[in-house]
Amino acid sequence: MPSFDVVSELNLMEVENAFNQARKEILQRFDFKGTNTDLERDKDQHVVVKAASEGRAEAALQVLMEKLAKRGVPLEGLDPQKVEPASGGSVRQLVKLKRGLKQEDAKKIVALMKESGLKVQAAIQGEAVRVSGKKKDDLQAAMQAIRGGGLGIPLQFQNFRE
Numbered sequence: 001m002p003s004f005d006v007v008s009e010l011n012l013m014e015v016e017n018a019f020n021q022a023r024k025e026i027l028q029r030f031d032f033k034g035t036n037t038d039l040e041r042d043k044d045q046h047v048v049v050k051a052a053s054e055g056r057a058e059a060a061l062q063v064l065m066e067k068l069a070k071r072g073v074p075l076e077g078l079d080p081q082k083v084e085p086a087s088g089g090s091v092r093q094l095v096k097l098k099r100g101l102k103q104e105d106a107k108k109i110v111a112l113m114k115e116s117g118l119k120v121q122a123a124i125q126g127e128a129v130r131v132s133g134k135k136k137d138d139l140q141a142a143m144q145a146i147r148g149g150g151l152g153i154p155l156q157f158q159n160f161r162e
Contacts, residue, residue: 001132001133001134002132002133002134002135002136002139002160002161002162003130003131003132003133003139003159003160003161004130004131004139004143004157004158004159004160004161005125005128005129005130005131005157005158005159006101006109006128006129006130006131006146006155006156006157007101007127007128007155007156007157007158008077008098008099008100008101008105008127008153008154008155008156009099009100009154009156010073010074010077010097010098010099010154011072011073012045014068014071014072014073015068015073015097017071018064018067018068018070018071018073019039019041019047019064019067021067021071022039022060022063022064022066022067023038023039025063025067026038026039026060026063029063031059032056032059032060035051035052035053035056036050036051036052036090037049037050037051037052037056037057037059037060038050038051038060039060039064042094045097046094046095046096046097047064047094047095047097048092048093048094048095049061049064049092049093049094049095050086050090050091050092051090051091051092052089052090052091053091054083054091057083057091057092057093058083061080061093061095064095065078074154076098076152076153076154077097077098077099077153077154078095078096078097078098079095079096079097079098080093080094080095080096081093081094081095081096098153098154100127101127101128101129101153103124105151105153106124106127106128106129107124108149108151109122109129109146109149109151110122110123110124110129112145112146112149113131113142113145113146116141116142116145118133118138118141118142118145119133119134119135119138120132120133120138120139120142121133122142128158136162139160143157
């Protein structure tokens with residue numbers, strides 16, 4: 001019976017490359033000179049934007065998002081937190097990277113498959129949802145339904161088996 005898995009992952013190599021490009025651009029751009037604006041990675045692989053003002057932090061985040069988009073990383077995988085005051089009159093902003101399919105998102109995908117009327121079954125398996133059906137065409141229609149579902153998270157389809 002043909003099947004595939006729906007997962008939510010980011011290509012961490014591309015995230016790292018985009019992070020390095022954004023950091024280099026921030027260090028070189030004239031409008032960031034002398035503002036102590038920088039990007040850092042923390043122990044959980046999240047990005048921390050540090051800047052002298054809230055406006056500079058937003059501009060640095062915009063540079064990072066442009067670099068991620070150019071490298072094909074879906075921006076739905078970013079979860080920017082509120083800008084917080086930091087020591088020395090500066091501000092910092094944590095940008096979390098969404099990895100893994102959360103339980104409530106997996107339930108939404110299963111409900112979407114049931115509502116679609118397609119002859120497929122969806123089952124939650126850890127941080128993935130396995131969708132199986134008798135026909136390959138039904139599975140392709142299920143992929144289109146999931147893409148069109150507007151879940152707001154980056155989704156990939158893996159392990160397509162016949």
